[in-house]
Amino acid sequence: MVKATELTGTTTADPGNPTPTRLHNPASRGFASDNCAGVHSEILTALALSNGGHEASYGEDAYTKRLQGVMAHHFGPDTEAFPVFNGTGANVLSLQSMLPRWGAVICAATSHINIDENAAPERVGGIKLLTIDTPDGKLTPELIAQEAWGWGIEHRAQPLVVSITQSTERGTVYTPSEIQAIADFAHARGITLHMDGARLANAAAHLNVPLRAITRDVGVDVLSFGGTKNGIILGETIVLLTKEASAGLKYLRKMNMQLASKMRFVSAQIIALMEGDLWLRSAQQSNSMAKRLSEAVREIPGIKLTQEVQSNAVFATMPPAAASKARERVRFLDWNPVRGEVRWMCSFDTMPEDVDNLVAILQESVGSCQNEIHSVGEPAIVS
CATH class of the missing domain: 3.40.640.10 (Type I PLP-dependent aspartate aminotransferase-like (Major domain))
Incomplete structure (x- = not known):
């Protein structure tokens, strides 16, 4: 995952130059919210x-x-x-x-x-x-x-x-x-x-x-x-x-x-x-990426799904230290910090490689925090 600070192809804004400048990395992807995605x-x-x-x-x-x-x-x-x-x-x-x-x-x-x-x-x-x-x-x-x-x-x-x-x-x-x-x-x-x-x-x-x-x-x-x-x-x-x-x-x-x-x-x-099917195509894409993510994280020891995945959101518990470590490389949000529950949201522009990159980061982060795996209580619902 490319960090948001690693911007490429941008120029420093010049008050005297009205040319628009890009202030973010268009290759960056996160899982904090579907509000963070760009425009189709x-x-x-x-x-x-x-x-x-x-x-x-x-x-x-x-x-x-x-x-x-x-x-x-x-x-x-x-x-x-x-x-x-x-x-x-x-x-x-x-x-x-x-x-x-x-x-x-x-x-x-x-x-x-x-x-x-x-x-x-x-x-x-x-x-x-x-x-x-x-x-x-x-x-x-x-x-x-x-x-x-x-x-x-x-x-x-x-x-x-x-x-x-x-x-x-x-x-x-x-x-x-x-x-x-x-x-x-x-x-x-x-x-x-x-x-x-x-x-x-x-x-x-x-x-x-x-x-x-x-x-x-x-x-x-x-x-x-x-x-x-x-x-x-x-x-x-x-x-x-x-x-x-x-x-x-x-x-x-x-x-x-x-x-x-x-x-x-x-x-x-x-x-x-x-007017056409853009609404459906976009929703199908984000839903399918959430399903891909849920199936992958289900196999990571220390991560447990807490809700059935039916849309573009994935909820799970994981060791808090591992979540913090993973967030150093990709953004996502806590849902219930007391329970160690996090949320990953997929968007219309989330691609399989974005999901696979997140999964790799989560595997590495959880693996480095094995001592905390049993410190988080069982979720209310496990699907």
Whole structure:
């Protein structure tokens, strides 16, 4: 693995020289997050084609209008797409539009809205989160029932939305029947269903089903659809699957600072991702590399998988000293330092040689820290 500091083909920035300079090594690869990957070349081509001339602003452009048809193709007629800047904005805005001020959201304790969005749902959205512990990041009707109560009690925030993540922050995937069961349970109690689909493409690729089969067809009301983790520069899309589930989204998007003036450049990226099969090809690539990685590390003594690998994430425990040593050569993140659990994320541009290089580094690092192999407790789940 080439270190990020070993830059080649770059020049020192000169304030008097406006020529752009490259400040990173384009050959570097890491496994910290799929957010760290670059932009797919097909997305860059689409952006270039959308540039030039003047187009109407704030979503009145030709690209945003075309996006409506593209998303309807994937999610069904009468859907409506609202491009926004980022995933946090998509989630907060979606949930805010689904709730009265006294409403609450039931979600997994590991959900992105709970642990990775600072206090945005609470401070910006004014939303109460009712969190539930899960072994694998997935909610079930039985788990949701722990917080689905108290309607009409003025002392309790009213549980009116369930939010699930597909694929989850633990890399696991809901099946269509699992989502349908949640939707049926929720709708029977007057609760609407939101899906954080930052990695929805990875879930669909794993299940080998159309996007609609794990969203609209199984009862999801509002979707935060992600593209940043699958090869675009920036921008996500809120997709209304049942319009009655959301109120005032048109106005809330502006109020929450998520209305892009030059929206055509967000929409053009999502069109390029979704109009053909780029979304699927990219997700299949990252998923397959995660599977390759999981199969290889399973054979390394001292490393134990802690979740079934169903998307582009691999979770495992390993000796902390070995993890620290490996991170001197390739970047990845701790998930639970107390348990010695780490996470490796694969991206659309992760190649077999990148995985093989990481495996070699891990083997060497674990081998040099044999005395710590038994110092880490057994994982909760071993697949």
